[in-house]
Amino acid sequence: MTSALASFACDPAQTRGRLHPEPSTPTRSEFQRDRDRIIHCNAFRRLKYKTQVFVYHEGEHFRTRLTHSLEVSQVARAICRMIGLNEDLAEALALAHDLGHTPFGHAGEFALQDCMKDYDGFDHNAQSLRIVTKLERRYAEFDGLNLTWETLEGLVKHNGPLTGQADSKPLPRAIIEYSEKQDLELGTYASAEAQVAALSDDIAYNAHDIDDGLRAGLFAVDDLLELPLVGPVFREVMDRYPGLDEHRLIYESFRRVITRMVDDLVATTTANIAAYKPETAADVRHLGKPLVAFSDEMVAHDKALKAFLFPNMYRHFRVNRMTSKVKRVVKDLFNLFVAEPNLLPPEWQRPCDGPHGRKTARQVADYIAGMTDRFAIDEHIRLFDVSVKP
Numbered sequence: 001m002t003s004a005l006a007s008f009a010c011d012p013a014q015t016r017g018r019l020h021p022e023p024s025t026p027t028r029s030e031f032q033r034d035r036d037r038i039i040h041c042n043a044f045r046r047l048k049y050k051t052q053v054f055v056y057h058e059g060e061h062f063r064t065r066l067t068h069s070l071e072v073s074q075v076a077r078a079i080c081r082m083i084g085l086n087e088d089l090a091e092a093l094a095l096a097h098d099l100g101h102t103p104f105g106h107a108g109e110f111a112l113q114d115c116m117k118d119y120d121g122f123d124h125n126a127q128s129l130r131i132v133t134k135l136e137r138r139y140a141e142f143d144g145l146n147l148t149w150e151t152l153e154g155l156v157k158h159n160g161p162l163t164g165q166a167d168s169k170p171l172p173r174a175i176i177e178y179s180e181k182q183d184l185e186l187g188t189y190a191s192a193e194a195q196v197a198a199l200s201d202d203i204a205y206n207a208h209d210i211d212d213g214l215r216a217g218l219f220a221v222d223d224l225l226e227l228p229l230v231g232p233v234f235r236e237v238m239d240r241y242p243g244l245d246e247h248r249l250i251y252e253s254f255r256r257v258i259t260r261m262v263d264d265l266v267a268t269t270t271a272n273i274a275a276y277k278p279e280t281a282a283d284v285r286h287l288g289k290p291l292v293a294f295s296d297e298m299v300a301h302d303k304a305l306k307a308f309l310f311p312n313m314y315r316h317f318r319v320n321r322m323t324s325k326v327k328r329v330v331k332d333l334f335n336l337f338v339a340e341p342n343l344l345p346p347e348w349q350r351p352c353d354g355p356h357g358r359k360t361a362r363q364v365a366d367y368i369a370g371m372t373d374r375f376a377i378d379e380h381i382r383l384f385d386v387s388v389k390p
Helices: 028-042 040-047 067-081 087-096 105-115 125-137 149-157 173-180 190-214 228-238 245-274 281-284 298-316 318-339 358-369 373-383
Strands: none
Touching: 028 125, 028 149, 040 067, 040 105, 067 087, 067 173, 067 190, 067 245, 087 149, 087 190, 105 281, 105 298, 105 318, 105 358, 125 149, 125 358, 149 173, 149 190, 190 245, 190 281, 190 298, 245 298, 318 358
């Protein structure tokens, strides 16, 4: 197991710094400070009541954005430790990667994207950047959290370059505006740590979405037995522990699924390192392809799992019903606030430019995106149920 940093890892002593210069501290590295600022910010705490698939009142044990982020962080740290990358940077990115998500999971995001289509759009990665560079207001000398260049770069580029690719999409305004202040080199890949955080996200949500789907009764263990990767693991556990109760069977199986995905990623990435021989973090960024990767076989397994989850979970009629309801909540709130911005709390009204204005729409999007599931539902009741006091 590797403990020393590889030469191509991000070294906090060599950070490109912060937009607003700050003195260093002897007790924590720059990436540790980033992680701590993320943990202590309001947006991170709100992830407790922002859901992945199931709305908070549907059950006590379903994953939330907060528990998911913690799981991603744990996986990312373990992978970085094995291949000599900076655990603190990967942890900061794992903990921050979902800060910009709306309430109600992807259903809320799709609804807000639709609402914002005539107002510069909505993108959860760009929203994460807005939160950590502008919307969090905690410090006397600057807005946002003033994170290091490496953390901001990883936050916006963890899925790959944003410009110069055949499939590059138009850049969200928030990313354009920030990059004019501090160049995040949007045409290159992000650090190896950011790549680890991105694939740790895949590992975590593949496992926990199936776990949550089983817990919700959307499908059964028997439905998984013919799936690649998952099916053989379940059969292995059933053979080794005959008669094991289902709760333990599921846990024993998914801890093995996660381990196999992690082992595959480490083995494939180690082979890539040997083949490409990066010597610096800049070499990783300019490699022209991801350094951190799954094997082709694991990529195929990942696609098969997603192909199973799409109809059996994400489009299950019970999930569809809740999706329909929460989309209406988001759209009702957006349409009302854009038409009547005087209904927003006073601090949210000040930057508005009148009904249906572009600044008003962005304020409303920021306000709604920051809501928890619980607050959004309560706000909808307060504003649309005449029997409830505002």
